[in-house]
Amino acid sequence: MAEPTQTPHQTSGHAVYRDLAATDEFHRLRKAYRAFAIPWTVAFLAWYLLYVILSIWANDFMSLKVVGNINVALVLGLLQFASTFLIAWLYSRHAAKALDPLARTLERRYDAEVGR
Template sequence: MTPPTTTAGTTAGPAPGAAPTESTLHDDPRFRELKRRFRRFAFPVTTVFLGWYLLYVLLCAYARDFMAHKISGNINVALVFGLGQFAATFLTAWIYSRYADRRLDPLSAELRATAAERAGVAA
């Protein structure tokens, strides 16, 4: 694949030495640690969240009597589960934000500074 060209016909892209190559960062043990931390959080949380959603869909499809059970007035189990989906989404986003602030962002900033230092660019 050829690099994109500008209107003047020159190739666009970073100046030589503007950024380290990807392989340089990928070989850094801190980068592998960053990926490991992200995966260690993201995969289990995603699995739980999708499982919760699938449970909701399956109950709506196959357990109609259970989902139609009235809890109070016009509020039934299906409505509570549906609102629980929204709550789970916001809760997941909040938990991830806190996790990223504590465990991912400091290491990412460190890697970014190292990469900029290697490239001779101010961070």
């Protein structure tokens, strides 16, 4: 079976990618992404793990009634959804402010290199 043909700029080993990866903008883009993604991922996973641990070993606490039949477990479970949306919103703001301008600069360089 024949391998699909690719134009040179579609492979990650092409010189244009190596050149862009060596730029200061690319390193700043990676650093800005990691500065957001790593701490928030760790925070969310710790928060989720806390919920799981409480569900397993703190039954009395998790079954405490807050209002009516709504208990602590339900409130914390719903807060998992809220924190997910909050982190997504924060990431969107971070990306628009810190990541997108750098990515656009790199995209313009890429387009100039491949002749678009």
